[in-house]
Amino acid sequence: MSLLSESERSGCLKILKLMSNVDLLSLSDTVTNKLIVVEDVTEARETILSFTKNAEELLKRKKVHRDIIFKYLAKEGVAMPPSSEKHQLVKRTLELWSASQTVGEEHIPGATDDIGQRAMPNTAATTADICQDTLVLGQQFCSWFFQMLNSQNPSLGHQPQDWGPQHFWSDVKLRLVARAGDEQMEEFLGAQLVSSRLLALTQEERLHFSPNLEPHGLKALTSPHGLVIVAVAGTIHRDTMCLGVFEQIFGLIRSPLEENSWKIKFVNMKIRGQDALVGAQVTAPALTCNSTELQMLCSV
Template identity: 30%
Template sequence: MPITDQEKLGIVDFLVKEEQNVPVLLQVARSVTKNICDVTTTQEALDYIYIQIGDTLTLLNKRAITREMLFRYLHQRKIQVNADFTKGALISKIIEYWNSSQNEHTTTQNTDTYENETTLPYVAERTVLNPVERAVVTQPADWHDKESHYPIHLLARKFTEWFFSNLNIQELKIDDFWSDAKLQLRIAATDEINDYHCDSASEVIANLLQTKEQFGFYFNPNLTHAGVQGRMNVHGLVLVLACGTLHTEPNCVGVFECTFGLLRDPFAENNWKVKTMQCILRSQTAALMPSLSESETLKEALCLPTPEGEIT
């Protein structure tokens, strides 16, 4: 089938506005021209793709467009996929999204404001969302739930998305943690349980990255209100409660539950930094995305206060 106008908007959204995907766009365009043409701009690349490929399914099936790229795109737009997803399933989900009436509004809005949209480190000011961020972050199906609007929950969802996106691409930095940050990590496999404790930012990062590399995990948090929430403990520490699924090529292999303790750093532009982190990785099947209400380990934290106003 020819590429529809809606799909063209979607392709721009996926391969142009996602700046890290631009090199892939140029690579695909050069490959379809057999490297005869020197493709240097995104518009040239799009023109070659629209004419020479002419079919969205064929384009997204190109080897250069990886499953991780497709998954990240859906994940950033708060579109839930089945736990055991394949590249074909992700492609079908994206094409369906591009041709939906909801996407027509969202894509047009993003097109109008794209020049102002940037990807920034996680800073305190981002708890007040600009129109582009609001269009993306507030898409969960439970958006009508008044409580999900609370600033502490918005902060929790933004932080969770930022943290696991950076963990998945191994870009967490020592400055994202307090120097004395602590980690309690439990890896519960079918035949054994291993516990790890870290007492400094460098140890925390090294342990997280080593675990990810050893098992090849891809962390897929449930970014709806059912899967990520904020709380305040008695010491004024902002707690972020999050859960999701663990993936390795090509299967869902487990679930995770995490609690983050966040504090602002007045000497780092008042950014939120990780002070404490407790995380459990469990080996189990997951037909559906897990939710916080199902967790035994997070029950106590879920009973803590939920501030309705701005977080200071």
């Protein structure tokens, strides 16, 4: 039977909860050679854990897709490049569980209300709960956000992730400035409108956003009142063509009534087309705003 440690069992259970019901039931049949018939998905998860010899075996199962492991690591606050292959994600996950077991920590989601202290998050947008390093906080949020947004682009062939107004505060504000010759500015207020406008960028306009998660392309800071500011620069693509660069600033606020998750309070986005770039480096664009300017947003 299972020889999983406590941290491995806890982690494997979280991964199983991210799987579709169809894949979960299929995996249950696989690990038991169809000798056990389960009644529901809860029983399927417990059966899979009971018949799994070790964590690596489970992670390498075909039904445990790469995107599932990536999403799990994102929820745990572990920053991984979006281009990571499955074997790299498996290795990092095993390292995470091994480290947790070594120090004997029992991580409880939402165990602290202080951004700078350690606690395990329970949604991809809650990385601020566990990270003292605000740069890692920003990296993880942007990795989660842009992977989710890009997954809506039909030309990429990815399974669309859970995009929607639920990730935004009801009074969220989007300010979108685009410059490709003439400058155009749009403003949207409300979770549904903001969500729909951002979705249109990838789903309808088929844009693909590639954020620069290196220090010169990303900044993150927190205010004493709980607002988290994340700013990132990156390139915009359509198919194989680079169309220009973007700079995006997010304001995040904790949502204590929804399992300690974080929601987006405002988004300021600037897009510059190729025609507006004069000798600029577009492969890894740097932020033009500085920490002082971001700090001013904390008082908004």
